[in-house]
Amino acid sequence: MVSVDLLANAIVAGLLLGGFYAAVALGLAIVFGQLDIVNIAHPALIIAGAYTAYILNSRFGLDPVLVGVLAAPVFFLVGAGLYRVYYAAFERTGQESLSGLAFFFGIMFIIEVALILVYGVDYRLVQTGYLGETLNLGFVGLPYRMLVPFAVAVTLTVAVYVYLARTFTGRAIQAVAQDRLALQLMGVDPIRIKQWAFGLGIATAAVAGALLIMIGPVEPSVGRQYIGRAFAIVVLGGMGSISGMFVAALILGVIESVVATFYGPSWAPAVAFGVLLLTLALRPAGLFGR
Amino acid sequence: MRAIQATNPDIVYVASYPPDSVGMVKAANEIGLKAKIFGGSMVGLQFAPIQKNLGPLLNNVINYDFWVPEPTLNFPGIDQFLKKYQEAAKGKGVDPLGHYLPPFSYAYLEVLGQAVQATKSLDHAKLAAYMHKTTFDTVVGKVKFAKNGEWAQSRALYVQFRDVKPDNLEQFAGPGRRIVLFPKEWKSGEIVYPYRQ
Numbered sequence: 412m413v414s415v416d417l418l419a420n421a422i423v424a425g426l427l428l429g430g431f432y433a434a435v436a437l438g439l440a441i442v443f444g445q446l447d448i449v450n451i452a453h454p455a456l457i458i459a460g461a462y463t464a465y466i467l468n469s470r471f472g473l474d475p476v477l478v479g480v481l482a483a484p485v486f487f488l489v490g491a492g493l494y495r496v497y498y499a500a501f502e503r504t505g506q507e508s509l510s511g512l513a514f515f516f517g518i519m520f521i522i523e524v525a526l527i528l529v530y531g532v533d534y535r536l537v538q539t540g541y542l543g544e545t546l547n548l549g550f551v552g553l554p555y556r557m558l559v560p561f562a563v564a565v566t567l568t569v570a571v572y573v574y575l576a577r578t579f580t581g582r583a584i585q586a587v588a589q590d591r592l593a594l595q596l597m598g599v600d601p602i603r604i605k606q607w608a609f610g611l612g613i614a615t616a617a618v619a620g621a622l623l624i625m626i627g628p629v630e631p632s633v634g635r636q637y638i639g640r641a642f643a644i645v646v647l648g649g650m651g652s653i654s655g656m657f658v659a660a661l662i663l664g665v666i667e668s669v670v671a672t673f674y675g676p677s678w679a680p681a682v683a684f685g686v687l688l689l690t691l692a693l694r695p696a697g698l699f700g701r
Numbered sequence: 702m703r704a705i706q707a708t709n710p711d712i713v714y715v716a717s718y719p720p721d722s723v724g725m726v727k728a729a730n731e732i733g734l735k736a737k738i739f740g741g742s743m744v745g746l747q748f749a750p751i752q753k754n755l756g757p758l759l760n761n762v763i764n765y766d767f768w769v770p771e772p773t774l775n776f777p778g779i780d781q782f783l784k785k786y787q788e789a790a791k792g793k794g795v796d797p798l799g800h801y802l803p804p805f806s807y808a809y810l811e812v813l814g815q816a817v818q819a820t821k822s823l824d825h826a827k828l829a830a831y832m833h834k835t836t837f838d839t840v841v842g843k844v845k846f847a848k849n850g851e852w853a854q855s856r857a858l859y860v861q862f863r864d865v866k867p868d869n870l871e872q873f874a875g876p877g878r879r880i881v882l883f884p885k886e887w888k889s890g891e892i893v894y895p896y897r898q
Contacts, residue, residue, distance in 0.1 A: 531794040536754040554731040672704045
């Protein structure tokens with residue numbers, strides 16, 4: 412017989428985990444989901460965000476979330492610059508599919524190797540007062556190291572959702588994903604819009620990295636664990652749908668947590684990706700895809 | 702961890718690499734794991750930065766280790782070696798205390814060096830034959846190999862974290878924070894039992 416409190420805690424833990432997954436996949440929902448750019452380096456950029464949080468936390472004692480928010484504009488500029496190179500070298504000449512993918516692979520390796528050369532392969536962590544505490548609501552426990560990343564991830568996702576839905580630039584980003592020519596006819600430069608959108612996607616990596624290092628220790632290549640999961644969430648949610656991505660992240664988190672609790676952690680990714688395949692078989696456009 | 706707690710275990714033995722080791726120790730404290738013994742073969746809990754980060758969450762955890770600064774393991778040369786290592790490690794981003802693997806890495810070279818000097822040869826067969834029959838004095842104590850090439854006597858320690866204070870790296874530099882429970886030969890204190898009530 413399934414224990415009610417064990418099930419409730421597994422679901423809550425899964426929701427918290429899913430919230431963190433949403434932060435990881437948010438940038439890809441924009442860059443991959445809306446711009447069709449297979450940025451395989453996104454998790455490596457998240458690790459760069461995690462190291463930024465580690466450096467400023469260990470040197471100045473700054474809260475990782477604050478560091479993530481402060482680093483986001485810098486990451487935005489890096490992303491915008493990265494897109495310019497990508498556009499000039501690959502997209503403009505129609506070589507984005509394979510050469511572009513190799514480009515982002517290269518970026519991923521450069522980030523990892525640079526971090527190894529400077530900081531070594533040891534695991535890095537952050538220190539804050541609240542990370543070891545747990546909020547207990549009845550028999551459900553909410554550890555702050557998961558609760559804070561969840562709250563930040565929800566805030567970030569809602570902010571991006573509102574930005575894309577309500578602002579001119581946000582709508583232009585959605586438009587460039589649907590019909591680039593039509594956007595051009597409206598007098599908007601699609602390349603600048605894509606550059607802005609790419610920068611926005613990379614800016615979220617700064618925050619996601621800060622959340623990652625709050626949850627557990629980080630070393631330069633740990634981002635690879637999230638490549639498959641992050642792309643799967645974007646596809647499951649329906650390419651380009653921010654709300655779909657968020658729901659997909661929560662679903663994946665809950666499935667992983669419940670399966671890990673009742674059947675063992677080894678089964679968790681297998682069942683989660685099985686659900687992804689089943690969903691795509693029934694709804695090829697994803698949960699919220701058009 | 703909640704699923705483990707639900708089985709009401711006496712002993713929770715964890716075999717894990719650093720990210721999971723940190724996660725398991727944090728989760729055990731978050732849910733208030735009640736077990737008589739909690740620990741095992743968790744890689745990562747030997748690294749000074751992780752010890753500093755986890756702090757009091759480590760108290761009473763029993764885990765494997767290779768060398769700790771307990772009086773029973775104060776072999777000739779170890780203090781000088783660690784002093785030199787810790788000076789060299791500054792600003793390099795590596796483990797600042799170097800208790801876990803560096804002493805044994807140095808001891809490997811001591812074994813090789815002593816074998817080369819004694820045989821006055823670099824011939825592998827001669828070196829191997831000498832290493833098989835000799836007991837070596839190193840910074841990790843006497844080293845003796847069995848016929849199969851493994852240690853004649855297991856050297857893995859089981860240590861228990863004790864009286865660990867928050868956010869303090871220096872406390873791990875001296876004795877009293879990782880008490881040796883096993884092997885008996887180097888035992889430096891009694892077990893605190895159970896882990897949590």
